[in-house]
Amino acid sequence: GAVVSQHPSRVICKSGTSVKIECRSLDFQATTMFWYRQFPKQSLMLMATSNEGSKATYEQGVEKDKFLINHASLTLSTLTVTSAHPEDSSFYICSASSVRVYEQFFGPGTRLTVL
Amino acid sequence: GQQLNQSPQSMFIQEGEDVSMNCTSSSIFNTWLWYKQDPGEGPVLLIALYKAGELTSNGRLTAQFGITRKDSFLNISASIPSDVGIYFCAGAGSSNTGKLIFGQGTTLQVKP
Numbered sequence: 001g002a003v004v005s006q007h008p009s010r011v012i013c014k015s016g017t018s019v020k021i022e023c024r025s026l027d028f029q030a031t032t033m034f035w036y037r038q039f040p041k042q043s044l045m046l047m048a049t050s051n052e053g054s055k056a057t058y059e060q061g062v063e064k065d066k067f068l069i070n071h072a073s074l075t076l077s078t079l080t081v082t083s084a085h086p087e088d089s090s091f092y093i094c095s096a097s098s099v100r101v102y103e104q105f106f107g108p109g110t111r112l113t114v115l
Numbered sequence: 116g117q118q119l120n121q122s123p124q125s126m127f128i129q130e131g132e133d134v135s136m137n138c139t140s141s142s143i144f145n146t147w148l149w150y151k152q153d154p155g156e157g158p159v160l161l162i163a164l165y166k167a168g169e170l171t172s173n174g175r176l177t178a179q180f181g182i183t184r185k186d187s188f189l190n191i192s193a194s195i196p197s198d199v200g201i202y203f204c205a206g207a208g209s210s211n212t213g214k215l216i217f218g219q220g221t222t223l224q225v226k227p
Contacts, residue, residue, distance in 0.1 A: 002160075004157075006157075032212075032213045034213070034214075042219075042220075043203065043217045043218065043219050043220050044158070044203070044217050046214065046215075049212060049213065049214060057212075091155075093157045093158075095157075097213050100163070101211065101212075101213035102146045102148065102163070102207045102213055102215060103148070103160060103163050104148075104160070104213070104215060105160060106150075106157035106158045106159070106160075107157050108156055108157045109155070109156060109157045111155070
């Protein structure tokens with residue numbers, strides 16, 4: 001149980017394009033989903049927290065117009081990186097939690113490379 | 116803000132040896148979790164701790180929630196090559212938002 005998927009697993013795009021990453025909880029309803037960014041050899045950096053049907057809460061320093069988050073249902077959240085630039089290249093990981101809100105189950109991550 | 120200090124930063128051990136790593140916080144946490152991350156993958160939840168003093172095992176892994184609520188440790192007994200990876204501690208305060216604060220990670224390498 002507690003399986004979270006992410007799609008795509010890897011994406012390469014040109015500078016200026018937008019990229020959408022999907023995060024799905026496959027076998028449970030996720031009341032809360034989280035989006036993280038991870039640089040090589042570093043820990044996870046929380047970008048935003050989203051609850052189904054509500055606007056996402058962004059961490060300080062994260063541009064909400066740059067990283068659009070939609071949590072349309074209890075099993076799906078999307079992160080759109082708008083007008084991506086090379087500095088947006090990173091490993092993006094989502095997680096989802098349910099009743100035990102602190103037990104976050106992570107997706108496999110999406111490697112974004114912006115040329 | 117709340118911070119977690121995780122140590123050691125890295126470990127290189129022989130297969131069969133026991134491993135211990137810990138996290139300390141500058142403030143009280145109500146929940147401690149331990150995750151393992153393989154290269155290019157998302158972290159996998161190993162153990163969750165909810166009560167001060169709680170000692171929980173998951174196979175060869177044992178984790179404890181410190182009595183002061185400011186620390187936690189993870190032990191791995193009889194290490195095997197597949198234990199290789201990065202181990203993260205994570206803690207949560209009383210905000211009930213579900214937000215976790217992560218440690219810097221401990222990179223474990225096991226020599227067969």
